[in-house]
Amino acid sequence: MSDSATLSMISITINGEPHRVSAGLSVAGLVAELGLNPKKVAVERNLEIVPRSTHGDVMIVEGDQLEIVHFVGGG
Amino acid sequence: MSTNDSWTVAGRTFTSRLIVGTGKYKDFEQNAAALVASGAEIITVAVRRVNVSDPKAPMLTDYIDPKKYTYLPNTAGCFTAEDAIRTLRLAREAGGWDLVKLEVLGEAKTLYPDMRETLRATEILAKEGFLPMVYCVDDPIAAKQLEDAGAVAVMPLGAPIGSGLGIQNRVTIRLIVEGAKVPVLVDAGVGTASDAAVGMELGCDGILMNTAIAEAKDPIRMARAMKLAVEAGREAYLAGRMGRRMYADPSSPLAGLI
Numbered sequence: 194m195s196d197s198a199t200l201s202m203i204s205i206t207i208n209g210e211p212h213r214v215s216a217g218l219s220v221a222g223l224v225a226e227l228g229l230n231p232k233k234v235a236v237e238r239n240l241e242i243v244p245r246s247t248h249g250d251v252m253i254v255e256g257d258q259l260e261i262v263h264f265v266g267g268g
Numbered sequence: 269m270s271t272n273d274s275w276t277v278a279g280r281t282f283t284s285r286l287i288v289g290t291g292k293y294k295d296f297e298q299n300a301a302a303l304v305a306s307g308a309e310i311i312t313v314a315v316r317r318v319n320v321s322d323p324k325a326p327m328l329t330d331y332i333d334p335k336k337y338t339y340l341p342n343t344a345g346c347f348t349a350e351d352a353i354r355t356l357r358l359a360r361e362a363g364g365w366d367l368v369k370l371e372v373l374g375e376a377k378t379l380y381p382d383m384r385e386t387l388r389a390t391e392i393l394a395k396e397g398f399l400p401m402v403y404c405v406d407d408p409i410a411a412k413q414l415e416d417a418g419a420v421a422v423m424p425l426g427a428p429i430g431s432g433l434g435i436q437n438r439v440t441i442r443l444i445v446e447g448a449k450v451p452v453l454v455d456a457g458v459g460t461a462s463d464a465a466v467g468m469e470l471g472c473d474g475i476l477m478n479t480a481i482a483e484a485k486d487p488i489r490m491a492r493a494m495k496l497a498v499e500a501g502r503e504a505y506l507a508g509r510m511g512r513r514m515y516a517d518p519s520s521p522l523a524g525l526i
Binding site for chain 2 (some may be wrong): 228268
């Protein structure tokens with residue numbers, strides 16, 4: 194959690210589902226809080242890719258629409 | 269000739285001419301074992317939402333090492349160019365790979381490609397630096413257009429995805445092979461080993477399959493059968509088959525008959 198974190202919560206959408214998360218999280222912080230391996234996922238925020246190199250800088254804000262994907266079996 | 273018969277797509281050289289999918293397997297262990305038996309060096313994978321309620325669920329990458337195998341992210345399930353491009357941008361971010369399999373589907377019933385959308389997506393992806401290997405109809409003109417648009421390989425269907433019907437139109441597959449400057453791979457429709465051999469005998473550079481292995485009663489054994497079939501078909505193609513005759517021609521000499 195960064196210094197800017199407060200006890201307040203915000204509402205966001207992750208993979209089509211509503212979630213309540215702490216305010217002040219970066220994308221990297223959210224990925225960690227969800228228990229995901231950051232090296233194995235890609236994140237799209239409001240229809241734009243968030244490059245992995247910027248995960249620590251991009252902050253999650255109220256109303257964000259996030260897609261977090263990984264590779265699964267397919268043909 | 270046969271000892272060093274490799275093929276190259278977008279500057280990357282591979283020995284195995286079999287590309288296998290990773291869907292429909294009973295579990296990751298079976299999938300990984302079938303992959304080893306197939307001898308494949310490239311695997312197709314899909315891009316899907318992570319299950320955020322179960323983040324510790326096993327992942328494909330835990331069983332099939334992306335450093336050892338070439339992951340070919342696909343756009344299975346995409347019905348528009350935009351969806352396919354969005355999926356591949358995410359795939360590139362997740363894995364860092366620019367060699368991708370593009371498929372833009374036209375309808376769920378046949379999973380036939382929508383060639384207008386496929387062509388449009390190919391152009392955009394090529395401009396964005398992707399190296400798209402493109403699933404397409406078995407149409408030599410469409411294959412040419414894809415090549416012009418930046419496809420690094422054209423991959424005509426032999427029959428509908430998952431149908432196992434075998435190569436339905438050998439003539440058009442051969443026409444595509446003869447006209448193409450990029451590798452041609454039969455993608456979809458293979459049901460059993462002889463189907464794969466037919467594709468290779470037509471001069472294709474490789475075969476891509478998933479269901480034929482995954483839905484076999486013994487997927488690992490079928491994976492090995494496919495490896496052998498692809499190799500056999502390739503050898504037969506390089507050897508050059510005999511001509512066809514309408515009537516019999518004895519193999520034993522007629523001279524010296526008692």
